[in-house]
Amino acid sequence: MSKIYLKAMEDVVQRNTDNTNRITEQAQGFVVSENAGDSLLHTSFDLTTAQSIVKHLHASFLKLAQSCVRDLDTDDKLCFLRVKTRKHEFLVSPEEAFTVTVVL
Amino acid sequence: MSRSSRLSVTETQRKSTPVVKKAVIRSRSYDGDAFVNLFAHRGARDIMILDSHGVPLRSTCSQRRTFVFVSNLKPLLFMARNVVRDLDPSNDITFMRIRSNMGEIHMTLGTDFILIVVQKLRRLRSSSTS
Numbered sequence A: 001m002s003k004i005y006l007k008a009m010e011d012v013v014q015r016n017t018d019n020t021n022r023i024t025e026q027a028q029g030f031v032v033s034e035n036a037g038d039s040l041l042h043t044s045f046d047l048t049t050a051q052s053i054v055k056h057l058h059a060s061f062l063k064l065a066q067s068c069v070r071d072l073d074t075d076d077k078l079c080f081l082r083v084k085t086r087k088h089e090f091l092v093s094p095e096e097a098f099t100v101t102v103v104l
Numbered sequence B: 001m002s003r004s005s006r007l008s009v010t011e012t013q014r015k016s017t018p019v020v021k022k023a024v025i026r027s028r029s030y031d032g033d034a035f036v037n038l039f040a041h042r043g044a045r046d047i048m049i050l051d052s053h054g055v056p057l058r059s060t061c062s063q064r065r066t067f068v069f070v071s072n073l074k075p076l077l078f079m080a081r082n083v084v085r086d087l088d089p090s091n092d093i094t095f096m097r098i099r100s101n102m103g104e105i106h107m108t109l110g111t112d113f114i115l116i117v118v119q120k121l122r123r124l125r126s127s128s129t130s
Helices: A002-015 A017-026 A047-072 B003-016 B019-028 B032-041 B063-087
Strands: A029-034 A040-043 A078-085 A089-094 A098-103 B044-051 B056-059 B093-100 B103-109 B113-120
Touching (some): A017 A029, A029 A047, A040 A047, A047 A078, A047 A089, A047 A098, A047 B063, A047 B093, B056 B063, B063 B093, B063 B113
Antiparallel strands (some): A029 A040, A029 A098, A078 A089, A089 A098, B044 B056, B044 B113, B093 B103, B103 B113
């Protein structure tokens, strides 16, 4: 399962190198993780930072935000999440199979 | 949305916000009602003010609706604070924004209060994941 995602991820990275470079120009970095197993797929950070972002933001906080939106309105669905702190800003975009987080 | 409720929102806003926020409010209008009216004009549907522990103090919508929002958003707010603290102990959350298909929820986490603005979209937006 993860190998299929990994291979597809490599293809996507190859095709979107320009987009990735454009993101890293304006942001500190980005993290892409797989939804099913909450495993790290692609990142521009070092491994420790990326793992902590995946563990805290994607695995627990994003799930709570999604269930919160679902509780407020059953027809609604979370599209985007921005968390602004004093030092950084986390932009979390949950997709069907992947979750992308950009840190400004 | 009663008039006294709107006035109360503005009074609480003026009392609890720091000086910077007051300046921001004054740049919009000196009249408290205009502040709320401007929010409504720009698409804000509801405004709620909570204290730092998550107890709702003032709201522009009904008590029942306020309770629904607060009971759902309170664990999210506190978890957000904990998550940011876990990632970097010297960092602190200031603002959070949840975008869903039908609307947006903006949450300002100050030291004394929590301000929640619920905003509805004009048209239904198809999600990229649907």
